[in-house]
Amino acid sequence: MTDSQPDLYKVSILGKESIHCGFHLIPYIAHTVLTTLSSSTYVLVTDTRVAKFHLGAFQAAFDAELSSIPVEKRPRFLSHLIPPGETSKSREGKAEIEDFLLANACTRDTLILALGGGVVGDLVGFVAATFMRGVRFVQIPTTLLAMVDSSVGGKTAIDTPHGKNLLGAFWQPEYIFIDAAFLETLPLREFSNGMAEVVKTAAIWDENEFATLESRAVDITSAIQIESAKNSHAGRTVSTRSESQKLLLSVIVGSISVKAHIVTIDERETGLRNLVNFGHTIGHAIEAVLTPTMLHGECVSVGMIFEAEVARQMGVLNQVAVGRLSRCLKAYNLPISVTDSRIASLPAARQLTVDRLLDIMKVDKKNSGTVKKIVILSRIGATYEQKATAVSDQRIRNVISEAVTVIPGLPRNAPVKMATPGSKSISNRALVLAALGQGTCRLKNLLHSDDTQVMMQALIDLQGATFSWEDNGDTLVVQGGGGALAVPPNGKEIYLQNAGTAARFLTTVCTLVKSDQKGAATVITGNARMKQRPCGPLVDALRASGNPIEYRESVGSLPLSITATPAGMHGGHIRLAASISSQYVSSILLCAPYATLPVVLELVGGQVISQPYIDMTIGVMKSFGINVTRDVDASGKPLDVYRIPTGPYRNPPQFTIESDASSATYPLAIAAITGTTCTITGIGAASVQGDAGFAKQVLEPMGCKVVQTEDETTVTGPPIGQLRAIGYVDMEPMTDAFLTASVLAAVATRDSLPGRALTGAPANTTRILGIANQRVKECNRIKAMIDELAKFGVQTKELDDGLEIYGKQIEGLNHGASVDCYDDHRVAMAFSVLSTVVAGTIIEEKRCVAKTWPNWWDDLENKIGLSTEGVELHSSAGPSTSRSYEPEASVFLTGMRGAGKTFIGTLAAEALGWEFTDADAVFESKHGMLVSEFVRDNGWAAFRDAEEAVLNDLILTRRKKHIVSLGGGIVETPSAREALKKYAKAQGPVVHVVRDIDEIVQYLGTETSRPAYGEAIEDVFRRRQPWYAEVSSHEFISHTQPATPSQHPKSNGHVGGTAKVDPILPAGSGVEGEVKRYFEHITGLHPNLAPNVQPDKRSYFLSLTFPDLTPALPLLDQLTTGVDAIEVRADLLSTSGLPVTHPTVPPRAYIATQLAALRQITRLPIVFTLRTASQGGMYPDSAHSEAFDLFDLALRLGCEYIDLEVSWPEERIRELNSRKGNSQVIASWHDWSGQMKWLSSDVNQKYKLAAELGDIVKIVGTAIDLGDNIDLHLFVRSLGKAPRKPLLAINMGEQGKLSRVLNSTFSPVTHPLLPSRAAPGQLSFAEIQQALHLIGQLPKQRFYLFGTPISHSMSPTIHNTAFSALGLPHRYVLMETESVDDTVRTAIMAPDFGGASVTIPHKLAIIPLLDRLSEEAQAIGAVNTIIPRKGSDGARELWGDNTDWAAIHHMVASNLKGISPTNAKGLVIGAGGTARAALYALHRAGICAIYLFNRTQSSARILVDSFPAAYNIHVLDNLDAFPNGAPSVIVSTVPASATTTDSSVKNALLLPASMFALPQGVVIDMAYKPSVTPLLSLARTVNSAWIAVTGLSVLLEQGYRQFETWTGRRAPRTIVEKEVMAKYLL
């Protein structure tokens, strides 16, 4: 070994001194390993990041050592690099290293060196544990976490998608080399991550070590901020080691020693070793939610504070310890609460719910059974038990909940006697003075709160004093700096949170910093609220006296930059405006002794505020040896002029801080409100604190009994409900106590004491004045009290200088109020007083009490005896909390007269099976006259009033299952608009029916029944349009003109004016179809979502890329072949009809009409997308507002899916989510750059965010090569099978095609007929199916038709055409058989059996072969479709269904227009199997009287008898003599040749014209050759208003239904129909 021997600390573990610690050890490591661990091969494994910094040095050191060994004996030194990060710690990562070892012929004597952080150590350790049944290895940790934790103890592991560290082994390394110099290259955040473990170890084990950590944070951190390697490896030997290096090493060694000791006693983690899990029970649960964004140590840091609070709540740990722990962790820049901005700003933080955390904790290995265990601290350096302690869920819940509720009742411990924490004001003053003073001062009863912590930290940052603790933390020992202060190192800003006192005091303290260095300045800053609080007068005064101070942001507030001058604070005559805050005065007083010139402080600018606090400051200064004098006038009256001599403070050896008088107001108020007694010790008549007067000046006049001695105060309240209003009270001497007074005044209903009552004010008035300054405290407290009391139903009035509160009986207060505390401790504690008598009150931010009484809730429980419970607040936004109306809530329609409200409303009511109400009709029946008559007789104003009354009545009485059409003018009345808005917000949908104004004008021209407009209709339209939009939640475009007229026959499948069969439209298209879809969707009756979006199914959407969709509409049926939805790329739409060339916001109106046109043609769900330019689209990235207006439009129009890029502002996404109703959000991310790596934590984060914001997650990358698709697949697999949001994950580009084939949710597809692909590499639906087939994901299936004679059947054409159009590999073949024999049996039992049609004569005979029948097939007693399905036990079963009836039913129901089925009669001709289906179909269509005619009556009779009597079927003997009127629906099921209209034809049924006696009806002939049968032609000649449906239409319809049940895909109707027609016409 060439380099100098390092100085080492050796730590023993498991009986061996195998842990060697020092600086710059690389040569030593090489030497030690080679000389003590002989091997033929040394393999160093590290990650690429560590390699960059340190591999070279290792290589060199090994080369140097090896060069001295003869070549033939020289062992090999190999190195192997892995990617950095947790993803390497996987089965694949392990296999990869093993393959490397095997490929290099490594044998059992191999020695592996693990160089890196915990990831490398855990992974390589596990490889070593199993390679060749275990080989030796050495740990060389390079992160602090790995040094003090993961490398020590022999635990090795890898992760699986099921969780972290699930596979592993205990495998001890031969050596652990701790080289602290590695930390110099480690990012600071990683260093802090490791410090969490160091602090944890000291907290459970060693108070002295903890004291070092808490007081020396700056030094410890600075040790890693030098590059000692460049400085001839400073630190390698003790003589070259800096102080901070020594400190760092001792801290690391100390921590390792504890862990090594524990491991040695309990290697396999059975008891004692559990102690190192302090902070981990809750910390791990937090980590599970926030990983990988937050690091392990950061989560454990928060966990430690939670667990310390659990200990505190149990009464085991004091607040001092909790405070010290918090402060120490903060000093290493670790978060200590989930409200830390680093955590709170993460989207995943919203998942940190109490239930979620408790749920995760269930699987903690420390648990015994279901009981959770936590390591409970008893003090710093010791634990409650030598193992983890069982803790109830309720206790954990109470601690981690952010909100709390107090269970009303009497204090169990009454009469209560207690002390309150030390006064915040005195604590802060004493801290400043002891720090500025000379010598040592022991501060007792110091308040341990956020505020004092902030103050101490700032004094440490200014290097003004050192602090240490005695008496288990009860005493703070301050080593004063005598007034010497320095600018914080490394440009550190002093962060003061929202601590007003610290901010004001430190402003002047910072002027004491002396420096010759030009530009040296101290920056003090705070949180957002602090940055609003004033400090202007103080800054003005200091500036005027010669100290330069700059505002960094807004004038008058923090942050400030205070320049250090050679002389420090200038002093002299200082004029200060002191009407806003006494803290300005105290600030100058406290520092004045150290000014260059003696200070004369003159207070100017009106009434000085809070004199008691000024007196308090002077009093405390006196205790530290400085006497302030106050000038008096000739009469001896004190003036506002103070004289402060110069000279140092001399620290008294001990200073005891008085208990806090403001805090005392809360327990005393609880006694007052609950009628019990409470004594507060340490605060009495002699107190220097103004708030000590609260009992006498506020509680006594309210009717309490108050006894006050010099140092004790006792209050007994009157019986509950008997508090008196005070009348007037001036609270200027005790401003902070006004909140407590206000909550008592809220229930003070008895008259004020004589002489206090206010003239002219109600007897229950309490008027509090003198508190204007409370507007600029932690929050605007006056407003806060007014707003929060209002939630209880308490009335108040704001005054310039205070407020009035009008007392209310306790019984009359609202229960369940949720109090917003505005992060203000006093608001929280004041309302906790009120919540002792008002049930269900929730205090939302319970932790804000930490400012002055961190354990208030524990003291409430333990000392006062009132129970509290943690409450989980539910966030108001998020995908799960979307607007939900009551099920079946009625829908109100609004819109212009003539817009089509009645038409649409009637169709909607029919579609939903609800009742239609016309508000005009209700009005007319109520008033017994037409609307026009009412207006004529009573005028418009009276009409509007009466109309509104009807509206209110309808809202009240027609709550469910009504479609209510309102008069167009209802929006003219503001209160009616309000009523509608309210309805739309919470109760049910209000739909604006929109129609083009020109069409309305045209339509109204013919209408007369309603009052004429007195003005131009266009003007009315313009005025009302915004109102309709404002009151409605939805919008329906009433498109009366078909989008493509040629495609729109007026009915489904009927014979038109010629004998030719018209094109057949998909079921439910046109206006009726759209009304049905829209209203079923928005009411939630049948949300129109794609059924294939679910696990184990594949779904697709077609991306429409046309600038104008209308020309594509005729092709739509073909374009959408196979898909489940249509994506409308709204960013590509353009009014010009030409492709969009640069990012533009498309016009709203254009989008609306485009969507409406599309809806006329298809019922497929629409995915509404605006792709931004940066994610590959044409929408401008920054036009947020406009985008969300368009998303809003899409929701209003009932688009089923909205694609929202997760890069949109998150609050907007959440807000939209909250209103999405039955529609769903696809949260998407697109990477065009090709940079995105699927296996990176970045994608994981994007996924988590999207999963939180959307119902469906969409992540799109760009594939550079095939491997990117494999990575994508691994990423998807890593998410596991556990229930999760559907995921659309694909890669763009030619190379990405494979991912498009494999993706299962909403794969975007193109179609050969489209002008361009929406994205590179996009495939068509059929192409994907073909690819799936080729790779074995879509096996070929066989389908059959069983029956005879079937050789002319159209079914093979229908199904095979459809299969081929969809790219499916299946075949449909005829199996002509006389009987249901073995061939049939074999076919249906074959594994490739896909389904079958069954026709004459087997529809009954097939039944015994089937496992189950549908309800309909059972009722009909015949099966025409066989479907193989998975049964509930997972086994295949054969299911029999009947699609004949469904096709007949559809034709009847969709053509019965205007005829009520209940009044209609039906006629079925024939008595075979099809007649059975027809009878059933008519019954299901609601037809109440059905007649059956068959030439052989006996068979008819048998058939009728086989149906339930309730079907009301009668046998008809004579077609010409229809009893009680003629039929409206006729279905013939006999062959066409068996019927005739020619009386001369023999052996055929003569059809009489009388069958068509009714003016309209539907006639269906099931026979389809010829297309126009005698029956249909008779119908046409007798009455052309009848709708005649051909057998071919029914045949096709039932075939489509079969196809759809077999494949789960819509049949490509246009294509099939074309093919069938071609065959048919042959």
Ligand SMILES: NC(=O)c1ccc[n+]([C@@H]2O[C@H](COP(=O)([O-])OP(=O)(O)OC[C@H]3O[C@@H](n4cnc5c(N)ncnc54)[C@H](O)[C@@H]3O)[C@@H](O)[C@H]2O)c1
């Ligand atoms: N076995 C145990 O008892 C145990 C205990 C605690 C944690 N762990 C495991 O440890 C892992 C976390 O370890 P970690 O925090 O060290 O993370 P890590 O190993 O991922 O290292 C953190 C990052 O710092 C880089 N890095 C490491 N040393 C560096 C250096 N000196 N200079 C510059 N960069 C450096 C790494 O490349 C990595 O990017 C987790 O997998 C955890 O499960 C194991």
